[in-house]
Amino acid sequence: xxxxxxxxxxxxxxxxxxxxxxxxxxxxxxxxxxxxxxxxxxxxxxxxxxxxxxxxxxxxxxxxxxxxxxxxxxxxxxxxxxxxxxxxxxxxxxxxxxxxxxxxxxxxxxxxxxxxxxxxxxxxxxxxxxxxxxxxxxxxxxxxxxxxxxxxxxxxxxxxxxxxxxxxxxxxxxxxxxxxxxxxxxxxxxxxxxxxxxxxxxxxxxxxxxxxxxxxxxxxxxxxxx
Numbered sequence: 533x534x535x536x537x538x539x540x541x542x543x544x545x546x547x548x549x550x551x552x553x554x555x556x557x558x559x560x561x562x563x564x565x566x567x568x569x570x571x572x573x574x575x576x577x578x579x580x581x582x583x584x585x586x587x588x589x590x591x592x593x594x595x596x597x598x599x600x601x602x603x604x605x606x607x608x609x610x611x612x613x614x615x616x617x618x619x620x621x622x623x624x625x626x627x628x629x630x631x632x633x634x635x636x637x638x639x640x641x642x643x644x645x646x647x648x649x650x651x652x653x654x655x656x657x658x659x660x661x662x663x664x665x666x667x668x669x670x671x672x673x674x675x676x677x678x679x680x681x682x683x684x685x686x687x688x689x690x691x692x693x694x695x696x697x698x699x700x701x702x703x704x705x706x707x708x709x710x711x712x713x714x715x716x717x718x719x720x721x722x723x724x725x726x727x728x729x730x731x732x733x734x735x736x737x738x739x740x741x742x743x744x745x746x747x748x749x750x751x752x753x754x755x756x757x758x
Contacts, residue, residue, distance in 0.1 A: 543569075543748075544751065544752070546751045546755070547572075547748050547751050547752060550744060550747045550748055550751060551565070551568075551569075551744065551748065554740060554744045557740070558737070558740050560727050560737075561726070561727070561737060561740060561741065563725070563727075564724055564725060564726060564727075564737075564741060567722050567723055567724040567725070568724055568741060568744065568745060570722045571678075571680070571706055571722050571724060571745060572745065572748050572749060572752075574678050574704040574706065574721075574722060575678055575745075575749050576749070576752055578676055578677060578678045578704070579639060579640075579749070579753070581676040582676055583640075583674065583676030583677045583678065583703075584640035584641060584642060584676075584677050584678075585600075585601075585604065585639075585640065585641040585642070585677070585678050585679075585680060586641075586642050586644060586669055586672060586673060586677060586678070586679045586680070586694075586698075586703075587600055587601060587641065587642070587643045587644065587679070587680045587681075587682065588643070588644040588645060588665045588669070588679070588680075588681050588682070588690070588691050588694050589681065589682035589683060589688070589691065590683070590688055590690065590691070592731070592735050593682040593683055593684065593688075593735070593738075594643070594645060594682075596682050596735070596738055596739070596742065597643040597644070597645075597680075597682055598643045598646060599742075600641060600643070600680075600742050600745075600746065601641040601642060601643040603743070603746040604638065604639040604640075604641040604746060604749070604750075605638040605639070605640075605641060606636045606638060607636045607750075607758055608746050608747065608750050609747055609750060609751075609757060609758065610750050610751065610754040610755070610756060610757055610758060611636075611754060611756045611757070611758045612636040612637040612638075612750075612753075612754050613636070613637070614632060614635050614636070614637060615637070618632075619632040637753075637754070639749060639750070639753070642672065644664075644665045644668045644669060644694065645664060645665060645668070647668075650664075650668060651664045651668070654667045654668070661689075662689045662690035662693060663690070663693060664690065665690045665691060665693060665694040666690070666693035666694050666696065666697045669694045669697045669698065670697050670701075673697060673698060673701045673703050674701065674703070675701055675702030675703055676703070677698070677701075677703040677704070678698075678703060678704045678706060679694060679695060679697075679698035679703055679704070679705055679706065680706045680707075680708060681694055681695050681705070681706070681707050681708070681716055681720070682707075682708045682709075682738065683707070683708075683709055683714070683716055684709065684710045684728075684731045684734040684735060684738075685709070685710060685712070685714050686707060686709035686710060686712060686713045686714020686715060686716040686717050687714040687715050687716065688716065691707075691716060692715055692716050692719065695707065695716060695719055695720060696719075699719075699721070704721050704722065705719070705720045705721045705722075706720055706721065706722040706723075706724065707719075707720035707722070707723050707724065708724045708726070708738055708741065708742070709723070709724070709725055709726070709734075710725065710726060710727075710728055710734040711725050711726065711727050711728065711734075712725075713725050724741060726738050726741060
């Protein structure tokens with residue numbers, strides 16, 4: 533991956549403004565910027581190649597994973613009109629005109645563990661503890677993808693297993709953790725470490741970092757603010 537200086541130089545002005553706005557509000561996140569830019573580069577490469585983002589976490593971090601997927605699947609801060617060719621294909625179909633006017637282009641993102649039936653089936657049937665994220669990731673992942681594991685401690689075994697599946701599949705393995713980083717940061721291709729001396733403070737930093745990530749990747753593909 534590129535150096536921070538190279539990545540900063542290829543950001544659009546809009547993307548750079550988004551990053552600087554984050555740093556003005558949260559200068560304590562400066563040390564996380566190089567890894568944040570590496571994640572941005574990985575997501576651009578993934579989406580340009582037809583890939584997707586997979587996410588996993590436990591408890592509040594699971595809620596964060598679902599939150600990120602939701603921000604990417606529809607408009608976050610910018611207009612995402614459907615392309616003209618798809619608009620034309622909707623013509624004459626049931627609700628076609630309304631869909632053409634109201635659908636928004638999504639950036640594919642899936643939070644693992646949301647489907648309770650699958651998760652509990654894996655947990656009930658597998659003799660291996662904590663394998664549910666890894667099993668679901670294995671059924672979905674391809675080499676063009678990015679997998680982001682979220683853990684304040686960086687030591688969530690089920691997230692580490694999912695990162696292993698990502699690496700074995702040729703995908704990019706990314707961790708979002710607290711300042712220590714734990715096993716996940718030591719293993720990941722990209723390790724984003726947020727400051728904080730408690731779970732809630734780290735999670736508050738995570739929110740700022742992933743909202744900035746969502747804003748950056750959206751601004752890369754969509755110009756006009758809503």
